[in-house]
Amino acid sequence: MKLLDPGTEIDGFIVHECIHSGGMAHIYRVGYANSARDPGFPMAMKIPRMTVRDGAENIVSFEVELTILPALSGPHVPHFVAAGDLLRLPYLVMEYVQGQTLQHWLDQHPARDLGARSAEAIARIGAALAMAAHSIHEQNCCHLDLKPANVLLRPDGSALLLDFGLSCHAHYPDLLAEELRKAVGSPAWIAPEQVVGVRGDLRSDIFAIGVMLYEMATGELPFGAPSTDGGLRQRLWMTPQPPRAHRADLPEWLQEIILRCLEPVAAERYPSAAHLAFDLANPEQVQLTERGRRTQGPGLRKHFKRWLKAAGMHYQPSPLPHDQIELSPILMVAVPHDDVSDVTLYSLREAVARSLGIRPGARLACVTVISPSAASNSDSERSETALRRLHLARLKQWAQPLPLTGHSVSYHVLEAGDVAQALLRYAEGNRVGLMILGAATHGLQLQRFIDTVPIRVARDAPCTVILVKQQLPFDALGAGGHGADEGHRGQGGQAVPEPG
Numbered sequence: 356m357k358l359l360d361p362g363t364e365i366d367g368f369i370v371h372e373c374i375h376s377g378g379m380a381h382i383y384r385v386g387y388a389n390s391a392r393d394p395g396f397p398m399a400m401k402i403p404r405m406t407v408r409d410g411a412e413n414i415v416s417f418e419v420e421l422t423i424l425p426a427l428s429g430p431h432v433p434h435f436v437a438a439g440d441l442l443r444l445p446y447l448v449m450e451y452v453q454g455q456t457l458q459h460w461l462d463q464h465p466a467r468d469l470g471a472r473s474a475e476a477i478a479r480i481g482a483a484l485a486m487a488a489h490s491i492h493e494q495n496c497c498h499l500d501l502k503p504a505n506v507l508l509r510p511d512g513s514a515l516l517l518d519f520g521l522s523c524h525a526h527y528p529d530l531l532a533e534e535l536r537k538a539v540g541s542p543a544w545i546a547p548e549q550v551v552g553v554r555g556d557l558r559s560d561i562f563a564i565g566v567m568l569y570e571m572a573t574g575e576l577p578f579g580a581p582s583t584d585g586g587l588r589q590r591l592w593m594t595p596q597p598p599r600a601h602r603a604d605l606p607e608w609l610q611e612i613i614l615r616c617l618e619p620v621a622a623e624r625y626p627s628a629a630h631l632a633f634d635l636a637n638p639e640q641v642q643l644t645e646r647g648r649r650t651q652g653p654g655l656r657k658h659f660k661r662w663l664k665a666a667g668m669h670y671q672p673s674p675l676p677h678d679q680i681e682l683s684p685i686l687m688v689a690v691p692h693d694d695v696s697d698v699t700l701y702s703l704r705e706a707v708a709r710s711l712g713i714r715p716g717a718r719l720a721c722v723t724v725i726s727p728s729a730a731s732n733s734d735s736e737r738s739e740t741a742l743r744r745l746h747l748a749r750l751k752q753w754a755q756p757l758p759l760t761g762h763s764v765s766y767h768v769l770e771a772g773d774v775a776q777a778l779l780r781y782a783e784g785n786r787v788g789l790m791i792l793g794a795a796t797h798g799l800q801l802q803r804f805i806d807t808v809p810i811r812v813a814r815d816a817p818c819t820v821i822l823v824k825q826q827l828p829f830d831a832l833g834a835g836g837h838g839a840d841e842g843h844r845g846q847g848g849q850a851v852p853e854p855g
Contacts, residue, residue: 359402364388366439368400368448379404379413379520384451398436399451402444412539415530416520417445422527423519424449427494431487431515452515457484457567458503466574469602474609477571478635481612483514484564485632489786491516492557492628492676495525499554501563502544503570523555525675543580547591547619548673556673557680558621561631565616565624572609573601577617591619592661597649608638611647619661621673626683626716629786630763633685633718636785640765683716684788689778689812690723690753691793692746698825699793700753706791706823708757717789718763721750722781724774743768775811783817794822 358381363370368385375382385400387393403417424447425435439446455463457480464471484506491498498505500521507515521539523529531539532554540549546562569577577595581587595617598610612634618624625631634641641647653661674682688707691699711717723746750766757764771777782790794809813820 359383365400365444365446366437367392368398368437370400374399374451379416385448394434394436394450396434397451397453398448399433401447401449405445412531414445417447419522419530420518420520421445421447422530423496423522423524426524426526427491427496427519429490429494430513431490432519433515433517452507452509454507454509454515456504456517457506457508460508461503461570469604472571472574474572474606474638477568477609478638479512480508480514480571481564481568482632482635483508483512484567485561485628485635486786487514487516488557488560488564489628489632489680492560492680495675495677497523497555497557497676498560498563499523499549500540500544501560501567502541503567506567525555525677529554542582542587543576543578545587545590546621548621550587550591553673555676556621557627557676558624558673561616561624561628562621564628564631565613568609568613568616569595569598572598572605572613575601592664593619593658594653594661596652599650600652606638607643607647608634608641610649611641611643614646614649627680629680629685629788630683630718633720633765633785637765637767640767642763680788682714683718684714684818685720685785686710686714686717687720687722687778687782687785687787687790689790689792690721690750692723692725692749695793696825702823702825703791703793704753704757706821710789710791710821711758711762714789715761718765719754719757719759720765720767720781720785720787721754722767722769722778723750724769724771724777727770727772775808775815778808778812779815779817787818789819789821790816791821791823794824 358373358376359365359370361371365385367388369388371384371386373381373383380401380403383400383402385398387398401417401420403413405414418441421438421441424432425438427435433452434450436448436450438448460480466472484501487506488498488501496519498516498519498521500518501516505517507517509515521531523531532552539554540546544563544566546556546559548556549559566577569575578590578593579586581589594614598613599605599607612631616624616631625634673679686707688703690703707719711719725742725746746768747766750768754764754766767781769777769781778790778792781787790812792809792812809822813822
């Protein structure tokens with residue numbers, strides 16, 4: 356199909372200039388012929404290429420996007436506006452978002468531009484990208500074609516995902532899996548499980564984000580851009596050169612994050628994009644392993660063992676994205692430090708232990724909030740640092756008896772005058788899935804008139820909240836070792852008992 360001329364009218368839309376001409380579609384800037392229908396934002400029209408030389412995947416991927424895009428919402432995807440008749444003229448009209456793609460950012464900042472490609476800048480972009488991916492994962496959608504050209508960076512620092520033609524949504528048939536019998540994706544960024552035909556695992560998107568982080572950090576692609584099936588299959592067993600072998604100035608924490616994203620086995624990557632975003636936003640809390648300290652890749656012996664393992668590997672169907680997130684939430688506990696009894700601290704610890712026990716992939720964030728006056732009363736920067744270290748030490752001491760094997764854990768001291776608002780901001784900013792805090796000691800009747808911190812948090816939190824009542828240890832032992840939770844409250848406001 357030839358390019359449309361500016362001024363062409365299609366179903367009430369006036370076509371303006373062509374803003375992108377790709378291998379699978381043309382994209383035009385459009386507007387309504389009737390200005391009264393103006394939606395309040397600029398629009399773009401996407402029309403798939405359908406010449407005799409174009410493959411069947413063009414129209415199949417268009418059908419996929421036509422199905423999935425209207426089902427997605429939130430600030431990380433463009434608003435869907437309208438769609439054309441597949442039998443007459445297929446098209447999609449969506450919001451046209453201002454910004455530059457990550458590919459443009461890479462082109463503007465070559466690998467030698469170490470200032471623009473600093474670890475902090477890479478982590479900031481990576482965290483925004485991970486948050487965008489987590490947003491669609493929560494809606495049971497996997498993008499499966501994340502690459503720099505499909506990531507739009509807004510001026511405010513957030514990211515928006517483009518082109519859902521190769522995506523998979525748990526609520527709709529996977530047309531690409533049904534109609535195409537080969538690996539579908541962009542060769543440089545496709546995950547190992549996608550190579551062998553497994554689709555719908557959110558950790559495939561985490562692998563693609565790892566490839567982009569690697570490229571931002573080093574200017575190189577970790578697996579090149581293979582054009583053969585054999586080249587694609589190498590990532591089932593091959594470990595790329597450590598980023599620090601390309602750039603010695605990269606910190607170990609960034610290499611740890613990148614190489615964890617690029618693990619061949621999905622279960623060895625981050626369990627959710629929220630976990631990845633959390634590490635990128637809190638580099639001082641990244642738990643370093645041998646991955647972060649490497650300066651050269653594994654030897655031939657280790658690669659040979661991985662090759663043998665990959666040759667006999669059978670990929671299992673993955674959990675639905677939303678279910679995977681539920682199994683691996685970021686669990687936040689608010690630990691008070693002022694006017695708090697040992698009974699309260701004990702009860703909180705018991706509640707956290709139970710929650711970790713039934714959520715094997717959970718990551719724990721221990722948070723305490725101190726007032727600005729406490730910090731400002733310090734007579735020097737040194738004493739202020741000592742105060743924060745004191746509270747961090749108390750958090751670690753409180754968490755020491757917890758069964759943390761297999762769980763990542765981090766400790767955070769927040770400074771704020773409004774404790775409830777600080778906890779809510781932290782939960783929203785870090786995509787916390789479950790928050791645990793102590794219930795107010797006021798009577799229930801009195802709480803109807805006093806807007807306590809627990810009541811405010813439970814009312815406004817973006818996640819499930821567990822309010823824990825005080826429970827003496829000997830009372831818990833007498834009840835068979837179970838503490839007494841007041842219950843937890845989800846976003847809908849319904850209180851239900853915590854399982855376990």
